[in-house]
Amino acid sequence: MNILQIDSSVLGDHSASRSLTAQVVADLVAKNPTATVTVRDLDQDAPAHLSGALLPVLGGPKDGLNAVQEAELQRTEAFLKEFLEADVLVVGVPQYNFGIPSQLKSWIDRIAQAGRTFRYTEKGPEGLAGGKRVIVVSSRGGVRADASALDLHEQTVDVVFRFLGITDITYVRAHGLAFGPDAREAALAAARGEVAALNDGAALAA
Numbered sequence: 001m002n003i004l005q006i007d008s009s010v011l012g013d014h015s016a017s018r019s020l021t022a023q024v025v026a027d028l029v030a031k032n033p034t035a036t037v038t039v040r041d042l043d044q045d046a047p048a049h050l051s052g053a054l055l056p057v058l059g060g061p062k063d064g065l066n067a068v069q070e071a072e073l074q075r076t077e078a079f080l081k082e083f084l085e086a087d088v089l090v091v092g093v094p095q096y097n098f099g100i101p102s103q104l105k106s107w108i109d110r111i112a113q114a115g116r117t118f119r120y121t122e123k124g125p126e127g128l129a130g131g132k133r134v135i136v137v138s139s140r141g142g143v144r145a146d147a148s149a150l151d152l153h154e155q156t157v158d159v160v161f162r163f164l165g166i167t168d169i170t171y172v173r174a175h176g177l178a179f180g181p182d183a184r185e186a187a188l189a190a191a192r193g194e195v196a197a198l199n200d201g202a203a204l205a206a
């Protein structure tokens, strides 16, 4: 089993999502000792934002790239390889200003490539990266006003992963983290319980 852990929080050791992605992965490895784990820290090693200069890297002919573009191509190919080879993705998705961290958006901009992770057909777009499990660790200071809806940061990753063909998406939530120390600890404890329940049994074995 190949596990890809993706962290995007900018809060380092104080990050809620990082502590929880680490727990999810540790539990997975405990149950699947032969699993390989790849960790992508999108804060420590942030991909450049999508730009005009980056477009040739993401599609089209690859000859004539300058040195910067060539380096970005190598990095993009590494992202794609890790993503495509992963059986399980454990993704930390904090809510920053209502959306996902821009570092995570930049990663999505690298891996969402026509002909690689999705394609257009006569019937519409088709994901090419199915058969994976995604565990999203969703963290935020506030709470959802509408408990029946996904938050915007969750909606974004949900739409993207489904577009790429992934239907097995589970959410672990630590919300209301900004409502004081007691509320934070309660939210983290509840999320740790969700992780334990998630990894209970052989459901994740692959």
Ligand SMILES: Cc1cc2nc3c(=O)[nH]c(=O)nc-3n(C[C@H](O)[C@H](O)[C@H](O)COP(=O)(O)O)c2cc1C
Pocket: 009, 010, 011, 014, 015, 016, 017, 018, 092, 094, 095, 096, 097, 098, 099, 139, 140, 141, 142, 143, 177, 178
């Ligand atoms: C720059 C920034 C923007 C934030 N914006 C929001 C927000 O829009 N909604 C919210 O509920 N919490 C917001 N928060 C609080 C974070 O969601 C909260 O700190 C959470 O713990 C982030 O997850 P992390 O600890 O893994 O980074 C924001 C925090 C930061 C640092």
